Amino acid sequence: MNKQKESSTRSQNNKAPVKRKTHRRKSRSSRHKSPFFLFLTLLIAFAGISTAVFFIRPIDLFSRYIALTDTIEMVLTEKYNILQTNGFLANTGDDLNAKNFLHRLQERGYTRVNHHPKMAGTFNIEGNILYLYTHANQGLSSGKRYKFTLQKSILTSISSAADSTLLESLAFPPLNLTYFIDSVWEIRTPVSYDEIPEDLINAVIATEDQSFFSHYGVDVKGIIRATLSNLQAGRVVQGGSTITQQLVKVLSKNDERSLSRKLREAILALMVDYQYSKQEILTAYLNNVYLGHASPFELRGIAAASDYILGKDLKNLNLKECAIIAGLIRSPNSASPLRNHSFAAQRTQTVLNQMANMGDSLAAETQVKDKLIRIKHKSILHKMSWYFDQIAKEIKLRKLDTSDHTRHLTIQTPLDPWMQISATKVLKQQLNKLDPVSANKQKPLQGATVILDPYSGGVKALVGGRDYLKNSFNRAVDAQRPMGSLIKPFIYLTALGGIDAAGFITQADTVNDSPITVGQGKSKWKPHNYDKKYLGKITIRKALADSRNIPAVKIGQRIGVEKFLPVLRKTGITEIQQAYPSIFLGAVETSPLKIAGSYATIANGGNFTKPHLINKIFKDDTLIYFQQPAQALFSPATCYIMTDMLQNALNNGTGKRSRKYGFTHLGAGKTGTTNAGRDSWFAGYTNSLVTVTWVGKDNNSPTKLTGSSGALKIWSSTMQDILGQGRDKDFTTPTGIETAEINSATGQKASLFDTNVESMAFILGTAPTAIDNNEYIRQQFVAIKKTLHLENLKKTHKTLLKGGSENISDYTSWMSEQYEKTKNWLTQ
Known part of the structure; x- marks a missing residue:
């Protein structure tokens, strides 16, 4: 009352x-x-x-x-030590519902009013327009009025209310998580x-x-x-x-x-x-x-x-x-x-x-009833235990003195609270679907998710397991698991043109998917494909998309183990014990966090930045810690080609189920599966986010899951939950790139009659120029001729049944004419 x-x-x-x-x-x-x-x-x-x-x-x-x-x-x-999140951007094309935009405003002290905002720190929604009067402490946009135009929940434009200047984005300041x-x-x-x-x-x-x-x-x-x-x-x-x-x-x-x-x-x-x-x-x-x-x-x-x-x-x-x-x-x-x-x-x-x-x-x-009504709290911090756990460890690791109360620390993190909430929620939901706890109490399925900014290396969200309070082991950071097929993009990336080395393949080149025996120490190693089958000659592009093992080993052998390992180490995968050829199939144990950092190197165009949970630390107003600058590893053009290949892997290869799982955006990524399904991986990215998901058991027992049936489900749901129906931004095409129409079966330039044609990216001047051999073209022509003939017969039959007078001779004469035009060319 x-x-x-x-x-x-x-x-x-x-x-x-x-x-x-x-x-x-x-x-x-x-x-x-x-x-x-x-x-x-x-x-x-x-x-x-x-x-x-x-x-x-x-x-x-x-x-x-x-x-x-x-x-x-x-x-x-009020000079407490402060833990801050990152600021955030509202970008045109964003889905503001998926971005939890109103919650983000309210967390930063904004109040919704029922009229045009007249005071700083207020906002109002009228139809499809959101009017915002920013706080006085919001940097360049302080104390100004803005107009957000929406189409349903999609932000279509941002403009200044003063002069109608259009903006691509509006920046909001960091949020103090706790004191x-x-x-x-x-x-x-x-x-x-x-x-x-x-x-x-x-x-x-x-x-x-x-x-x-x-x-x-x-x-x-x-x-x-x-x-x-x-x-x-x-x-x-x-x-x-x-x-x-x-x-x-x-x-x-x-x-x-x-x-x-x-x-x-x-x-x-x-x-x-x-x-x-x-x-x-x-x-x-x-x-x-x-x-x-x-x-x-x-x-x-x-x-x-x-x-x-x-x-x-x-x-x-x-x-x-x-x-x-x-x-x-x-x-x-x-x-x-x-x-x-x-x-x-x-x-x-x-x-x-x-x-x-x-x-x-x-x-x-005032009287109180026998029982108080259960009140649902609104704090979001309890969803961030995994992230706080790692921050606490890093504070201890860096020997930051929080007991010196004469000076206060401000710790700035790249954490995005609402991405963290989404990743935590989806991981638990999907693990429960894949393996209900009630059905497997002794050996529950566990998982991990890492989301980071590919350009800064800042970790936006980190989830280390199903439930922090029941088991606080942080699998996202501390678990060491074989990376399996997630290693393959780095093999092909090195062959395309690695660190200070010229490339010796294009994605249209072919490799023979056939049995191979490799010397490994004093023994012999006979790798095989996951399906125990061999496809013969296939393109590098298809080999990666379908995650074929033999082609990866063969290209890896051409690079050489000793030359490949430095490349892998420079992308952050440092836990390499022995230089055996089996490393080409992912026989190296590492963490989801480090894999996210390595894939960010591809996503951002070739620069490695160590994944981190702390951006900067100030003691009073003095900067005492900041992240080191990125290190250039690969050329932007080479990374763009790998992104092109990984887009194909996501859309047409082992990652194609992502569409079935609900992911609707432009993306690139790779599945990973280890022996007996002990580890299910997916590493993928969009223009702005890199996300890695892992599923497995702490005791290393089999899960019967592949990368596609396990981790990909979590990745797809997490990314869709974060991006919503927002508009995609294309991957930036660097200089020195050309595209060509390629026959995906032969790897040669597509001919007039090819049906299996793909557009592929190449380093300028390296796209195939030779057209398919004549015999193949002749076969294609005959196949098309037969198809058209049968279609014409069907059409004529339907016309005659309806009492029409359509003459099939029109079609057959056209076919004869086309054949006569190409006869000499076909027999050369």
Whole structure:
């Protein structure tokens, strides 16, 4: 029940409104200064300090006080360590629904209004037009009005409302994911004292420290009262710690149970109370108190709890909701409405009763049902556990000092929260379809997904398994699995023209798909194709599209293992133990993250950038870490040809099921399968994203899945979910490229009569010029002649049945004429 309704109820009952007793904004001068209690407090403090001399070293106490005040200053000035996402672009052609555009605006503090935006930070939707008034802190587009024109959910144009200038895209700033003191696992949203609802302050004071505004950091009366209550009950039923003492404990993060710790906290509380105002102490406390676990995250502070547990901004809480938050302080998990509806209701009523006992008339009139309605939280952080897990590891690896609270860190990541949410959701859904957990509890199917920006190497999303809370092993980063056929594009890429080496093949060249025996150490190795069949002479393009093993080994042998390995290592695949020919079929173990980096090298035109989860790190305003520039490995033209081949693999080869699985966009990619289906892979990309998916089992047992039947499903669904119905952008054609119409069976220039014709890309001057041999053309001509003859007979028969007079001689004379024209040419 909201305040407006409650006030109305009181008026209807002809009761005069009672002025509510509050505790807001009491200054230090208003505190109770009874000489007796001041003397008693000082006496207790002196006794405590005297006793503490035997337990606590003064130097240790002083150093703890300095560290404590450093942390309090960090909190009061809101100079927390910050974890940021990347900014994002709204591009013409984007599907704004798939991009979760409205959610992205709301996360950045934009408010939807029902009229033309007149204030910065607002937007309005009228029909197919979205009007936006940007925030003042949005870089070049700060404080300006824009018009977004939509066709259904597709962004067709962006224009300036001031002068109608058309834009291709509009940039939005990074989003602060969380503010943390020591660990990125802390969910915290800082608020100032003025932003804390009055009802919430009253609720906390009523339940935690009713003498807060009158004591000096240690409540002597409270200690005596708690001691008597505990002795009477025969157990601990009441605590004597003040809010100031609790603040000391919260920020010190010391759970030691000892007399020395209690004494130390009491002394530090007295010192803190002397240095800071009550408002400052309460602000620091309510921003940092532990209010439950949003596994694996910790909810720190009232704003984070309001957002995660109640799904509301702090400023919008009503009295009952303020009581819910205050009740969490004593029982952060058991009193959460997300966990225990009944106990949460009891605890909330207890808080309201305590507020009523302190004179709050509205609290006295508010009753809570036996069970609180389950509230669906709106926080998205719990979907990002895999990413946070790796960030936490990298902070530790880089030895970043998060304990130095005199300077704050800003960690900028390439994370896209909504891509992360999509990848997490799709992986779990598809794994459940492929292998329901209930049917295979002992050996569940696992998976991993990595999405990155091919040009920067920034990881936009990373999912390491089915469920982080059940098994936190991050397969996207830490699993070492054979890459199988995912290695083949790099074999052909090297042969097309690798690092500082001229190419010796084109994609139209042919290779004999026939049995081969290769020496491997002291033994002989006889590779075979997945289907145990051989196709004879086929083009390189078809060999890659259909993932034929023998052609890959034969081309690999021409390159040589020793020359190929440096190429692979420079694309980020460094876990190569021995230089055996079996490496040409993917006998090298690596992670999905590294494979994503290697495929990004092809997607971006030949530059290798190490995949990363941290873009930059600032300490205060000083840049202390940034990504190294990309390293050129292949020519843009060579990579474009490989992209052309991988497009064919996706559309016509082992990846063609992607269309059946719902992927509708322009893309390129390759399947991968290892022995007995132990690993199912797909690595693919569009103009703007590289995505790698893996499916397998942690114990390395067979899955009976191929790259096409397993990982490709996840890849297709993930990419479609992210791209929606957005418009595709073509892969950029670099200089030095020519295209030609090629007979896909022979690899030669297509003739007039060829039916199996493909357009293929070549390095300028390397496209085939020879037309098919005459015998082949003669066979094609005869086949076409027979087909046309049969079609004509059918047409004539239908005409005669209908009583028509169409004469077949028109068709046969045309055929004879064409034959006479080409007879001499055919017999040359």
